[in-house]
Amino acid sequence: MNKIENNKAWFLVLPVFILVAFSAIIPLMTVVNYSVQDIFDPSTRYFVGTEWFVQVMHDAELQAALLRQFVFSLTILSIEIPLGIGVALLMPTKGKAASLGLILVAIPLLIPWNVVGTIWQIYGRADIGLFGAALNAIGIEYNYASNPTHAWLTVVLMDVWHWTPLVALLCYSGLRAIPEMYYQAARIDKASRWAVFRYIQLPKLTNVLIIGVLLRFMDSFMIYTEPFVLTGGGPGNTTTFLSQSLVKQAIGQFDLGPAAAFSLVYFLIILLVCWLFYTIIMNMQNDKRG
């Protein structure tokens, strides 16, 4: 759509700008201020320059958390995206069944994040949880509270349970946007199921999939509440992700300076990834318009 050049449109955007700036820019400035000082209380503080940044960049625990974070995000992406597409292809398309399917699949998205943690905390316990008890009954000594591998797998499974519906719903809606004509043409050509998927459905899904990947990557990158409730970051530090080590440092130990420097590094990574995806999405839309 050709848009009209009109700088008065700024007045329509102004309320949003002010509100978001209040919640985003002032805190961000504060974080920058904290990051260059050693703060004991508001009146006792010393300028330390880049000391905290040096410390953060060399902090082995943070590097480990960052690595865990990337491994975790890539793991859940590689499970949730294919699974989500699969579920979307199977969901009923017409009538009451379609509405029902939509609501059922959406349920995990509407549960507060700590309750998601609680659900899996209960479900995975060997004494009172169905999942934990079932695994133990078939001879696997499953215990997410003491075995690092089990804790890790449980967190991944919980995230798959929680967020695959988002990918599925995105793809489901993308599939609904394909005109029936395409399928008829495919039937006349006697195209196989795979060919229909590969040459008709997948290309139409590219757009929603990129956004699905973006959202899942970003949201998994800030995951906090669910593993906090489920494992508390343990056993040891095996399920401590970035947000959690940040909160631990800022509120648990009240190390304002290092926590702020850490926040900024974290924020810069987010900004970079966000910009890359945004540029890709915008370029794809421009290509489509020709």
Next chain:
Amino acid sequence: MAWMSWTVPTALFFSAIGLILIGMTIWQTVSPSVERQGVIPLPTTRGDRLFIGLLSSAFIHLAFVASTELHVAFATVFCLFWMMAVMRWG
């Protein structure tokens, strides 16, 4: 404002960013920027190049702080030239 714990360097930093943004806005209204493609494999406007320059400068600073003992001002001077290069040829 006391709780924000302002320091002179950070105040200068944000003033500079603010001035750049205001300056860019005025420049844009006086002579609108046209998208063009330079060394960066993307068509960019002036504002895009500013953003790319600032973000990469931030990462350069981090890498500098992580890998050397030198004063961070060296990185800042380097980034000034880097910014100019990005704005001109990016």
Next chain:
Amino acid sequence: MSSTNETLIVPVSQAEKRQKRALVRGRVGLTAYLIFLLLPIYWLINMSFKTNAEITSGLSFFPQQFTFENYVKIFTDPTWYMGYVNSIIYVSLNMVLSVSIALPAAYAFSRYRFVGDKHMFFWLLTNRMAPPAVFLLPFFQLYSSVGLFDTHIAVALAHCLFNVPLAVWILEGFMSGVPKEIDETAYIDGYSFPRFFVKIFLPLIRSGIGVTAFFCFMFSWVELLLARTLTSVDAKPIAAIMTRTVSASGMDWGLLAAAGVLTIIPGLLVIYFVRNHVAKGFALGRV
């Protein structure tokens, strides 16, 4: 004509058989997924109707001594049920605030070009992506310094950080689908902008507004980190109150499960109302 039909019929019936088999396989797969999805929730519901003695004594698929005791406790103790009231207050506040200020902005983004529009849009999106943990401490101090700590409005405002960009993003998508000619005709007919916007434009994107409100509700309802940090007593959300079930005598599992079940219900109600439109919201890919 008839001969071509006949040649077509044979392969179609074979294809139909194949299709039917695929359909059955699909149904089995979907059912398996739904079981994976619903079993943990069923387990929670199941537990919420059991007594603690029964929960810790063994596993059973149905409560042996069916009890409403856990729910009764929540609905009779104000420290419990006020949690739900608090959550609903700040979520509704946030929903109204986000949608109403996002509407004009989304209109501006969908119709006009202005200095810095693309960068502004990108900046808004980065706030949707930014991890709340980064802003946690400054938020606490910001809202304390303006005297809003432990109020519903503080949480509602804080959640605007990610919900306003989201609302702008979704609404812009819906608005771009409305032909620009409608605006132009209305202006020629002598409508002022506010009158046109409220009388003509908003009814056209009704379903878009519904979907946006749904997503704002959803993301505000499920968020805990900010809500917990910005409240202590008066505005404490239910999700934070749930941690109280841990006591010296151990976990009160039944009560925890009942509280969890009750947090799922508002979401279910809301999605039921927008079920026919929500697919369109997802189709824009803007969540």
